[in-house]
Structure formats: structure tokens, C-alpha cells
Amino acid sequence: MTTDPTDPTDRQGPLHDEHLALGASLTGFGGWLMPLRYTSDLAEHRAVREAAGLFDLSHMGEIEVSGPQAAAALDHALVGNLSAVAPGRARYTMLCAEDGSVLDDLVVYRLAEDRFLVVANAGNAALVARELVARAAAFDAVVADQGEQTALIAVQGPRAEEIVVALVDPADGADATTVREMRYYASSAVSFEVAGERVDALVARTGYTGEDGFELFVPVGVAPLLWRTLLAGGAPLGLTPAGLAARDSLRLEAGMPLYGHELDTTTTPFEAGLGRVVKLDKVSDDGTPVPFVGRDALAARKVSPPSRVLVGLRATGRRPARAGYGVVLPEAGGPARRVGTVTSGAPSPSLGYPIAMAYVSPELSAEGTELGVDVRGRVEPVVVVPLPFYRRPQQS
Amino acid sequence: MAGPTAQFPENLQYTAEHEWIDIVDPQSPATVGITATAVEALGDIVYLELPEVGATIGAGTVVGEVESTKSVSELYSPVSGTVVEVNQAVIDDPAIVNSSPYTDGWLFRVTVEATGDLLSAEEYAAVTG
Structure with a gap:
């Protein structure tokens, strides 16, 4: 212990x-x-x-972006189309690097026409604030870190x-x-x-x-x-x-990603199954495409086959997979072949069996695919299942 | 770990890896479990893998694992010997280890052929800070 x-x-x-x-x-x-x-x-x-x-x-980090061009600044800084979000509404989005990798996943609240609140993960809050300041520099917008x-x-x-x-x-x-x-x-x-x-x-x-x-x-x-x-x-x-x-x-x-596990600087939103947050077609007020940070890399990534895909795994045994464990393909008569990596895993309290999220080769990502996870030297059988694992009962 | 300093039973001996062992008499099998410190660090225990009855185990070697919702830890044997009994009750309901780590939550009994590096309650308390 x-x-x-x-x-x-x-x-x-x-x-x-x-x-x-x-x-x-x-x-x-x-x-x-x-x-x-x-x-x-x-x-x-x-x-x-x-x-x-x-x-x-x-x-969590709270960063306010305000001013006449606050929406345009966020359209440039983030992958989402924030100017399309109505005041009083919120959007899940991401801050990406020029190469398309994820620097943080965010929830952005539009508080008013010219005022947004960006909520960042604790470990990335300082980076997000710095990036927003730099990326908003050419806009008539003020970035204020309100975290303290x-x-x-x-x-x-x-x-x-x-x-x-x-x-x-x-x-x-x-x-x-x-x-x-x-x-x-x-x-x-x-x-x-x-x-x-x-x-x-x-x-x-x-x-x-x-x-x-x-x-x-x-x-x-x-x-x-x-x-x-x-x-x-x-x-x-x-x-x-x-x-x-x-x-x-x-x-x-709930199948929700955690930065540092499902998302990191080696991942684009597409591998994580979150390509829908990337708005390649967003346009500015004059109708011209917005060349947001990471756009070119993400446009290329969208049309190229991913090298790995995020999937849900359900274990048939009782030993849970944990973050970092290898996903393997059990092969008859030979050693298991490594085909992926677990990003999060735990015994599910609501479902009563072990669950995990993992990146695997795309050809092994179909629902029902039988795989294994190397749990400290012993392969435990798992099957690919759809995300989320749990959906709350709908209110009547 | 923050939290209140646990009180460790004086009649038990401990390992730095947070197991306890109750050696009442060297000729009889001793009882092994994990400490309140280990339980507090793990959180709710949901699955235990224990050595088989009849298995020969070595002091300081991994003989099982303890899974909680949050993490997993390996279980080390405090002594060398032969496993004579495992606690089926905790396999069926691992929460017993959380509620009663020193009594009903014992894990296995083992003959004592040689001991590893064992600590007194006072020494263990110093290790856990």
C-alpha cells in the first residue's frame, strides 16, 4: 500500500x-x-x-472578456463560434494551439452582448488567461483574470x-x-x-x-x-x-473528458470525438471566414483519418483498468498486441462494473469490439461500448 | 494525507506499506490486514484480490491487491509462510475493510516461517507522520 x-x-x-x-x-x-x-x-x-x-x-479559473469586440476576440482565440451564442447562454469549447492540439477545454458563458466569462481548468487557468490576453491583443476587448x-x-x-x-x-x-x-x-x-x-x-x-x-x-x-x-x-x-x-x-x-486524461497537448478535438466543437465555417461580421488559432491544422485533421479514437470500455471481470494501462488485442497463439491506452478508468459506482475511456486504433473502435486491458501484468477482457456509460433518467 | 492521526493498536505489528499483522504466538497462524491509514488513503474499497489458501508467500512480496473507486494498491505480505485461510466475508463485502480494518476486515491468515521488516505501533505512527 x-x-x-x-x-x-x-x-x-x-x-x-x-x-x-x-x-x-x-x-x-x-x-x-x-x-x-x-x-x-x-x-x-x-x-x-x-x-x-x-x-x-x-x-477553476474564471476569465472575463469584455468590450465591443469581445465576441470577435473569442471567435479568433477559441475553436467555437462564440459570436453565435446568445446572451444568457453558454457553450462548451476549447482553446487550441496552432497545431490543433488542445490547450484546455472550457465553458464560455455569454453574460451580455459585450461580456463573456471563460471558465478554465485549474491547472490551465494561468495559461488560458495568458493566451486570451495575447490572442485578444488586436481586438477592442479587455481580458481580466477574475479567478482570485x-x-x-x-x-x-x-x-x-x-x-x-x-x-x-x-x-x-x-x-x-x-x-x-x-x-x-x-x-x-x-x-x-x-x-x-x-x-x-x-x-x-x-x-x-x-x-x-x-x-x-x-x-x-x-x-x-x-x-x-x-x-x-x-x-x-x-x-x-x-x-x-x-x-x-x-x-x-457521464463520458465527459478530463483535461490531462482524455485531452492534452498531443490530442486534437477530433480524436476525442469532440470535432463538433470546431467551427471551421465560422465567419466574421463582414462574412469573411475567421482565421482562428489552429484553424489550418484542424481543417487538415478533419479530413485525414485519425490515428486513434476515444472509446468507452466495459470490463467483463472485476479488476478495473486505470489511466495509463495498455489496451491490447488478444491474439490466439501469440502475445497480446498493444493497440491503445486507457485515459480514465474506475469501478462504476452506479453501474456496478468497471468502466474506462481509452484511445484505440480506429479499426478497433466499433461498438462490441472485444479487447483486453493489461491490468498490472494480467489481461482483463473488455468490450467497446458507446459513451456515455450513464444517462440520467429523463424527468416525466 | 491530511486528516486526524490514526491510533494504531499496540498489540499489532506493521509494515511500512501499511499492512498490519497479529502474531499471537509464533507457532500459530497470524492474521493480516491493512491499516486505517491505508483505508483512509484508498477510500471505499470495492474489490480485493487475496492469495489462495495453500499458497506459499514471501515477506515483502506482492500477494494481492486492493481496489477502491479512486485507486488501487498492492498488498504486501508482512511474513513468509503458507496461507491457511482467507476472509470470504471481505471478498463478498469489501466495505467491511473500510468500517473495521483491524477486526472484521482482516484479509488472510498465514503461518509464520520468517518475518519481514516489522514495525511497532509507535514506529508505524512515526512512518505515517
Whole structure:
């Protein structure tokens, strides 16, 4: 048995004392000291699937891009068509290098005609901010890193709406309606009443768990009180603080990529099955094509066959594949041939069997293909299955 | 690992790899498990692979594995000997190891022909910090 020590240089977020008070086990993640679990990975995972989980995501980076040419600047900087996103809506997109490789995957919220919020992964936040500054330099737009001032708290799960609505300032019936009627990948300014104080938040119906849920962006100063108020109000509905371990198993079941695993600087969006986020045909106001960063490489990649494809794998045995393990093709009468690499893997708490995502040779990516994973020297049989592994039950 | 300092039972001996062994009498089989520190690091244990009854195992060698939702760790034998019993209850319900690592969550019993580098509770507490 071995244990991982935390890195003493990891930063503590605005909710650090809350995590200590809840007895969390902490882990280093993206340069931050974050809660890995409070009590039990499985219980926290199940709470999100069955009731709701409360997540501290204050390690995520928040970068605001504003100004008359904010949309044009983001169209140039990112692979998506951000000028086509309506105010109040959000889009999943990516920041790519000139060679088409993924520097980070992002959610971009259009807050107003001339104002966007770019949410980046913790470990890439500084890079994303630098790249946006450089790429927006020729535009009439201002890039401001708001990460230090912004806390992010997520409420995820089928009871999330009830829990968030209960916090809306009772004097403001319009805000309660706004939360209830908010569509997936939409956002709005909402006022909460927290211990008698008015708290102005940006509320978005987004998440990383495969469940319905909300993400609440608030100033760091009010985050601890908001966290405690959410927990107190939500606990009777089953709201449970949930750590990064549960977040990882939830997103894996939902087939969502994690930067550093499914996405990295050796990967383009096409291999990851996310080619749809690349808008080669986006045009500027005058109708001319936008020569966005990475466009030429991505245009070439789109029409050339990929060397590897991201697939879902379901194990038939009980030993889970883990990130980095080799995917092999068992061959009769000879040694197994390496045909790919596992990027994420775990025993699925919701499904009861081991699941994994992996890059494999395209000719072996069809659903039903029988492969193996070298699990510490012993080949475990797996079969290619469609992603996501888990889809939440549709509301009636 | 952050978190409260675990208290380690004084009657057990430990390995630096976070196994415990209960040697009551050198002529009788000893009981092996993993420590609360190991359990806390792993999280919820969902699958255990243990040595077979009758297997000859060597001190310090890998004899099994412990899988949690988050990670996997290898299980090292604290002693050399022959496995005489494995705990079927924890194979059927690995959560017992999380809830009772020093009692019902024991993993296997082994005859003690030679011991590896074993630590006292105090020495183990120093290792785990």
C-alpha cells in the first residue's frame, strides 16, 4: 500500500476552513489543495445521482472578456463560434494551439452582448488567461483574470433545483422563476438571501456530473456563508458535500473528458470525438471566414483519418483498468498486441462494473469490439461500448 | 494525507506499506490486514484480490491487491509462510475493510516461517507522520 502526500505549495481556496470543519481528506489538484472526499466516495457519488451533491470548484479559473469586440476576440482565440451564442447562454469549447492540439477545454458563458466569462481548468487557468490576453491583443476587448476574486460552488443532482430556489431572496419571485425555468447551458444573475444578507451570484445550469444541476459564481468573501447556508438548507433534501473523487467517477460515467486524461497537448478535438466543437465555417461580421488559432491544422485533421479514437470500455471481470494501462488485442497463439491506452478508468459506482475511456486504433473502435486491458501484468477482457456509460433518467 | 492521526493498536505489528499483522504466538497462524491509514488513503474499497489458501508467500512480496473507486494498491505480505485461510466475508463485502480494518476486515491468515521488516505501533505512527 502507498499513500500520496500533498504538495506544500498547493493553494488553499476560500472554502478551505469549511472542508476542514467537515473532516475532508484533502488532495492536491491543479495546484490547489482540494477536498478528495468528506466521508465516502461511494456515498457522495450516490448522493449526486439520487439527491444532490455540493461541490467546491473554486480552483477553476474564471476569465472575463469584455468590450465591443469581445465576441470577435473569442471567435479568433477559441475553436467555437462564440459570436453565435446568445446572451444568457453558454457553450462548451476549447482553446487550441496552432497545431490543433488542445490547450484546455472550457465553458464560455455569454453574460451580455459585450461580456463573456471563460471558465478554465485549474491547472490551465494561468495559461488560458495568458493566451486570451495575447490572442485578444488586436481586438477592442479587455481580458481580466477574475479567478482570485471568484468562488464557484456547484449543486448537482435531481434535487438541485429545489435547493437553489430555496435560497433565492423571497422578495424576488422573479429570480425563483428564473432559476426554475433556466435551460441547460444557460446562466443568469440571481440574488440570494444568505443569513439575511443579499448575495449577487451568477447562476448557470451547467455541470460535470451527468445530472441536472447549477453552478454558482460568487465573490470569495461570501462563499463560506453561502456554502454553509446551502448545506443547512439542502441537508434535509439529501444534499451531501462531495469531493473530487466523486466528481471524477461521476464525470467518467457521464463520458465527459478530463483535461490531462482524455485531452492534452498531443490530442486534437477530433480524436476525442469532440470535432463538433470546431467551427471551421465560422465567419466574421463582414462574412469573411475567421482565421482562428489552429484553424489550418484542424481543417487538415478533419479530413485525414485519425490515428486513434476515444472509446468507452466495459470490463467483463472485476479488476478495473486505470489511466495509463495498455489496451491490447488478444491474439490466439501469440502475445497480446498493444493497440491503445486507457485515459480514465474506475469501478462504476452506479453501474456496478468497471468502466474506462481509452484511445484505440480506429479499426478497433466499433461498438462490441472485444479487447483486453493489461491490468498490472494480467489481461482483463473488455468490450467497446458507446459513451456515455450513464444517462440520467429523463424527468416525466 | 491530511486528516486526524490514526491510533494504531499496540498489540499489532506493521509494515511500512501499511499492512498490519497479529502474531499471537509464533507457532500459530497470524492474521493480516491493512491499516486505517491505508483505508483512509484508498477510500471505499470495492474489490480485493487475496492469495489462495495453500499458497506459499514471501515477506515483502506482492500477494494481492486492493481496489477502491479512486485507486488501487498492492498488498504486501508482512511474513513468509503458507496461507491457511482467507476472509470470504471481505471478498463478498469489501466495505467491511473500510468500517473495521483491524477486526472484521482482516484479509488472510498465514503461518509464520520468517518475518519481514516489522514495525511497532509507535514506529508505524512515526512512518505515517
